[in-house]
Amino acid sequence: MRMVLTALLLGLSVPVGAADAPLLTSHLRIHDPWVVAEESAKTYWLFSKNDPAVTGDKRLGIMAYASDDLAHWQRPKLVFALPEGGWANEGGWAPEVHQWKGRWYLFATFHNDRAAIASTGKRPLYRRATLLAVADRVDGPYTLIHRGEPPTAASDMTLDGTLHVDAAGKPWMVYAHEWMQTGVGTIEALPLKDDLSPAGRPRLLFRANEADWVVGQKQPEGDTGYVTDGPELFRTKTGTLLMLWSSWGKDGYVQAQARSKSGTIAGPWEQLGPLVERDSGHGMIFRAFDGRLMMVLHRPFKRALAKFYEMRDAGDRVEVVREAVELDGEAWPTHGCPMETKDAGC
Template sequence: MKWLFAAAALLGLTGAAPAAPQGDAPLVLTAMHLHDPWIVADAASKTYYLFTRNEAAMSGDQRLGTMVYASRDLKHWSKPKLAFVLPAGLWAKAGSWAPEVHRWRGKWYLFTTFHNPDLPLGKNGTRATYRRGTVLAVADRVDGPYRLVRGGEPIVDGSLMTLDGSLYVDPKGKPWLVYAHEWWQTTVGTMEALPLTDDLAAAGSPQTLFKANDAPWAVGQKQSNGDVVYVTDGPELYRSKTGTLLMLWSSYGQKGYVEAQARSTSGTIAGPWEQLGPLV
């Protein structure tokens, strides 16, 4: 799962703009439906935009997609509107998980994960696998509306059951999709990276960065069929002020669901990746 992207606050927008009037922004975080939220700090408009899966109870719209809240101070938020709606007739039927929004070459791009249990991919033991993957949509404005790219086909090969795709741009300006290869298909979940073209399409084969059970703190989850599985969720890459390349990611530890970090000892996406342990 994605976690609230704290790096948004680093742009200092809170100090650059007054708090939004509560009449225009009546909501606080505890009153908002949030599932894998992602924040963009937009310097041009001095506004924070929080993206999450659409919830009809908040937006008043039943359609499958992504909604967005807006704030000037990270405390008071507007009522949400739909930034993206999945068009009817596509392969996907459910999901809209873990939206991310990134600026790339003059446009805004939305990455979000969908699935369809009625489109089988075969079996992993007794588990029937099915299509799941991150799709791409584009907009001229950060708050949308977003339209699908390449007909809504997943960025990663559709035979792979993947989720939580995240854009990473390396120091040479080359884009990558970093994502979790789902434990449902692999038993031991992996974190993988796919090189992309400049139009954010696949440009080669995926590379495995690490497995969930490479982390000494990770605890396998026993399933009803007797399998012990290891979860990989929610990769986020971040380069520190000292140049260290870090990844936030999630799995299960001794006390439940954990947000942890890993470090690339080479400073590149290829790693090797050293597991640093739980944060939260």
């Protein structure tokens, strides 16, 4: 501690773990995890919906944990609070933080079940969309842009927006169009202007049922819903454009990948199948400070934990190398039965 205080007084950077990082990865209840590896500070930031029980702040918003090793974390702080008076009053799902034009942009999904939108079926629909906020620092505070209006149309029920910058330097928001509205969920891409406002109409990339591993969920209204969740784009060392995305398979939530045959957002997109199965998904890829390619996702779906995997860039796809069990101490296989049930014939 004396060394830490001395470093602070001298204005030197202090590794997070050397200061106060009492939380282990296995302590973190995380849905839809997103990691930013801030190179200048050698700090990993893990973003999630605000949990008042751990931040002490009851406002609806987004929190961030900090770590220097992905195993030990500082207590989180609120980095964005949704202002009152807007159309949204619930959510905080799938926060993502991207650097664009020298600033940091937060993408997060909010909704309001009393803000009804037109429905042609038996199921009532309401506003749900990804809101954008901006900050000068990765850890905020973030402020809404575009007066709190999302890039997508108010009549579309959407979620899980992510930023993709194409080869020409043009931004896109890729997102899931909610199965509740479409029956079969889709992944769509909306062209954006430099201020991240819409620059055209959305493009359909693919439908959930184009993947042979996806299992539809029977609904109380009598229909079957096919889910699309958590798109994230990644370009491999050979220039191949991949997309991580999730849906439901025969054994629960699944982390999968798709590949653009053209190498552009336009596709066509081919489904490459699951990366991690058995109630695991909504993942993203980042580069660790030691150069390793890493993926983080949440599992199981209920009372989820953050789970890290070391990955391989195989050029035409990404592959799981191993579970990073040293970070959370738990083995959870990518395929087949959980370890504790293998002898039960599951």
